[in-house]
Amino acid sequence: MRIGLFATCLGDTLFPDAVKATAVLLARLGHEVVFPPEQTCCGQMHVNTGYQREPVPLVRNFAEQFGDPSLDAVVMPSGSCAGSVRHQHEIVAARYGDAALRARVAAVKAKTYELSELLVDVLGVTDVGAYFPHRVTYHPTCHSLRMLRVGDKPLRLLRAVEAIDLAELPEADTCCGFGGTFALKNAGTSAAMLRDKTDAVRSTGADVCTAGDSSCLMHIGGGLSRIEAGTRTLHLAQILASTRTAPHPLPQPEATR
């Protein structure tokens, strides 16, 4: 399958390892990974903060970059960006775009997937041949859970990982408090939510907290780092890309725990 990879602006700039892992995983599964080089950002931050005129060029650029009919599917290692493409681009296009943009947006939307959806629904795999001998807890991010309805797909993928020790996260479906600019505009409330999330993560005794979205992981990881919890954050793709021949090393030494 020819799969267009959207790195997301955050993944491209701050968390390239998650995107690399996505590309490596798909290549290993025998698919052609295409990276349209002019891609930038889906405009989610703009729309969620109340701006819909400003991101029109971003929506247009995304549709142009990934509209290529030779791409069978478009994937991104982010539930919230996939949510933006699938739910917000058409709102922006309906309001401030033209008919051509609306048509393009609809076409791209139909083949856009978050990573676990692509793997389970489109490619039909749950066992991706991964190996990850560590204790892991999974946080289902709000947008993948309630906007995309990925359900237990990420967990099914994780359960199939060899040697993994999966610990259930208490109150898993509660928001970590990120919410994009919410974390800045309502920093105190966001921090209170984060504290409960990091407490829950710590209670699992996991080495790694994983999720399908680098932005939420940045938030949870930022909190864990501040309280020196010793639990690291890794994107789901990084666990799935880890194999016996190329295992993912844990980023921090055990000594800091």
Place this chain on the structure above:
Amino acid sequence: MSSPTGGGTFLGLPAVPSRPPYGTGNLRGDRAFPEAAREELGNDQLRRNLAKATRTIRGKRLAVTAELPDWEQLREAGAAIKTDTMNRLPELLEQLERKVTEHGGTVHWARDGVEANEIVTRLVQESGSDEVIKVKSMATQEIGLNEHLESRGITAHETDLAELIVQLAGDRPSHILVPAIHRNREEIRDIFRAGIPGVDPGLDAVPAHLAAAARAHLRKKFMTVPVAVSGANFGIAETGTLSVVESEGNGRMCLTLPRTLITVMGIEKVLPRYRDLEVFLQLLPRSSTGERMNPYTSMWTGVTPGDGPQEFHLVLLDNGRTAALADRIGREALNCIRCSACLNVCPVYERTGGHSYGSTYPGPIGAVLTPQLAGMDAAKNDPNSSLPYASSLCGACFDACPVKIDIPSLLVELRHQHTERSGTTAEKLVMRAAAAVMRRPALFTAAQRVTAAPGRLVAGRDEVVSRLPPPFDGWTDSRDLPAPPRQTFRSWLASEEGAATLREAAEEGRRDREGRAAGREDDDEEAR
């Protein structure tokens, strides 16, 4: 009432004819949400009570909604009936008026809270009483009826236990359904000791004793006060029937004992048909208290000679509802049946409590409904402008809502209306600049490059950023940020290393698959 269809606004810009007026009353706080929340976040007692109470109600609700095989269809039906209602609200309201009048009631139309308060005051004065007993009602709280009556020398007695606690404490309710959710038993004992005339000074904090003290107090009022004021959960256009659902039975006392009954109902509470109750009397109790059925469902149609109140007045309250209706997208908020499920699942509400919202309507629906009813003044610092931002957009409210109001989308819509109306702000300039960079891939890559180096510098050797200047200090107050990596994804991909890594991964995968296929053949071989 102004025409709800005339002011078709799409972009939040006033269309012709001009937008219907906004509502008045308790629909605007005195501080922006983040400021109010800061104070409440520091209140540990509040947070503990809220966490405990919302968690309990959440569990009960999940249990009783999961047991119905057609729960999702019920939600669909509820949403459809409400949407249909809003689409033909004027005709349904006129039908309701006709039916109520036919059955001996009198209908009054109130454009806003001020008018509604005046109407009720006049009606009470005409009855000759200087006291009223009250059924728990959001609408009368919204318009500040009690305070208004007080200013005219009329005492209103709340009869719902939690409302009574709030009233005696001189407090404001913090939850639609559990107004005293922010108080614990000991606090309630103290409030009763100080507020109920003639109460046993040795009253303790045992719930049954507290309830008994309230009961003795309220009984006297039920038996002597000749006028009651209520709200309504539903008003049936087809029959002119009004309905109140409650748990305690104190509402039933108010609705049946006095000579005069005055009901203040928001115009969005109308339902087309009697049989629509079938849907809502299942949705409401299960979503709100987590009960299969609420203990008391009262219904009355006009006046029945010799039975119950002999004078019935229905005050139909607009107070910004027509303004909300004129908003093609935002009008969905009017479908709300005030079950409070969205409050109980909201992680923001759970931590900040209801008072932070500054309105009769707190929580996720309050963050939508309050600005819809009372507007967001484009002048900066209108506390209502901060409400649509009081959400992480986690979507738990949408999942819980029995009439499937897409609250996160409405919040995003209101944020858009707000930015459209607020001219050129610093934030807008930043957003524009960000979009201008991101729309041009070459600029975007350049920006990635120039921010990475200073970012790495700030982070230092441990590769962690732990202090940032405003407006980003809110982040670093309690979270670190990783240093930008040496290489972006796109430069890695363009590098020899990137290309080689992907080639190797593809080859490894091929070998694996071939190995597995060979293994299968061997197995097959053996099987044969």
